Amino acid sequence: MTQQEHIPVFYEGQDDLIDVLATSMASVCYNTSSFIDFYILDCGICKFNKKLLETMKEKFNNFSIEFIPVDLKQFKGLKGWGPQNKYVDCYARLLISGLKPNLDKCIYLDSDTMALDDITKLWEIDLQNYYYAAAIELGCTSNMQNNFVKNLGLSKEHRFPNAGVFILNLKKWREDNIEEKIINLAKKYNKHLLTIHEDLFSLTFGSNNYKKLDLRFNLADRINRVKDVNAPEITDDYVENEWKNAVIQHLTPTKPWQYMYSEEHKITKNFSIFWFYAKMTPFYAGMMARYNWVSIENIVFNQLNSINFGERFVNKRYIKLFGIIPIVTIKRNNNKIKYKLFGFLPILTEKRK
Numbered sequence: 001m002t003q004q005e006h007i008p009v010f011y012e013g014q015d016d017l018i019d020v021l022a023t024s025m026a027s028v029c030y031n032t033s034s035f036i037d038f039y040i041l042d043c044g045i046c047k048f049n050k051k052l053l054e055t056m057k058e059k060f061n062n063f064s065i066e067f068i069p070v071d072l073k074q075f076k077g078l079k080g081w082g083p084q085n086k087y088v089d090c091y092a093r094l095l096i097s098g099l100k101p102n103l104d105k106c107i108y109l110d111s112d113t114m115a116l117d118d119i120t121k122l123w124e125i126d127l128q129n130y131y132y133a134a135a136i137e138l139g140c141t142s143n144m145q146n147n148f149v150k151n152l153g154l155s156k157e158h159r160f161p162n163a164g165v166f167i168l169n170l171k172k173w174r175e176d177n178i179e180e181k182i183i184n185l186a187k188k189y190n191k192h193l194l195t196i197h198e199d200l201f202s203l204t205f206g207s208n209n210y211k212k213l214d215l216r217f218n219l220a221d222r223i224n225r226v227k228d229v230n231a232p233e234i235t236d237d238y239v240e241n242e243w244k245n246a247v248i249q250h251l252t253p254t255k256p257w258q259y260m261y262s263e264e265h266k267i268t269k270n271f272s273i274f275w276f277y278a279k280m281t282p283f284y285a286g287m288m289a290r291y292n293w294v295s296i297e298n299i300v301f302n303q304l305n306s307i308n309f310g311e312r313f314v315n316k317r318y319i320k321l322f323g324i325i326p327i328v329t330i331k332r333n334n335n336k337i338k339y340k341l342f343g344f345l346p347i348l349t350e351k352r353k
Helices: 015-031 047-058 089-099 142-150 170-175 178-188 197-205 236-244 271-278 284-306
Strands: 007-013 036-042 063-069 106-109 113-115 132-135 165-168 211-213 248-250 316-321 325-333 336-341 345-351
Touching: 007 015, 007 089, 015 036, 015 047, 015 063, 015 113, 015 271, 015 284, 036 089, 047 063, 089 106, 089 165, 089 170, 089 178, 089 197, 113 271, 132 197, 142 197, 165 211, 170 178, 178 197
Parallel strands: 007 036, 007 106, 036 063, 132 211
Antiparallel strands: 106 165, 113 248, 132 165, 316 325, 325 336, 336 345
16 A cells, blocks of 8 residues: 555444444544545434534544435335334445445445454455455354345355445446446345345355455454354354454444443453543543443343242342442332332332232
């Protein structure tokens, strides 16, 4: 890479995760010596949040930012994610090759990614004439495999990619009109799309037809399921070694702005590093307030789930901060359960049979 060359990095953005996106940007800027051109696919970001993102230039001098509006109405009828599969902003990344015809190559990052090293290491990887590069999905299950074999016609040996980190060969996408092809496939296989991006990329380009990245470029703190599905080479020892050289962490399925513990009931890897980066953003105070509230909700939820409401029910129970300070008192009287904050402020009364 020449000294003058910039690294183009794309994100999809909406107001609901703008603070997490900002944290990802901060992590990239903090670790990367090259100049970053951030392109935000604007799927619904208010002016105020855009201004806040711009203020990050006061802390970092190695990035530019451009917001590219995306009309989500063009994806009407396509299967989305979330409740009732109604969120279609996930399709915005499929338009990058047409939105920026001056770029031949780019990096795409999900908002919930965090750089742990210089992403120039990712940028300098040779695509070898592939349409894209991605890491194997560590959490690929037999259910996901059954879907892409039975409904999408892919090989059982297909190593399912993870869509959180991509290098895209935009020049090759334009030459072969991939944008139109992939949207048409989204319409055709609408009801069979289980993971949206991963399914669509696999459908469009075929089984194992992509440049496979080392896991260090897209590592998630999750159970290694793919080793038992079709990738025995992804051993636990290999994953452990990749963590020692991690460049990008994908903050899924555990979100450190919501939970401290992973699906293996351990403190999420690099939990404190996430908050180190978050503090560099103008959204930090709001993120902390939300995290503290969610943490209290989780404490209450977990305590309630652990209570036996049968004959051995303890009539009075306390939820304590640091194991000392009683925050919530839970008291049962016949078929009523009362919750009080600090033992005297009523929160909720619940009836149980």
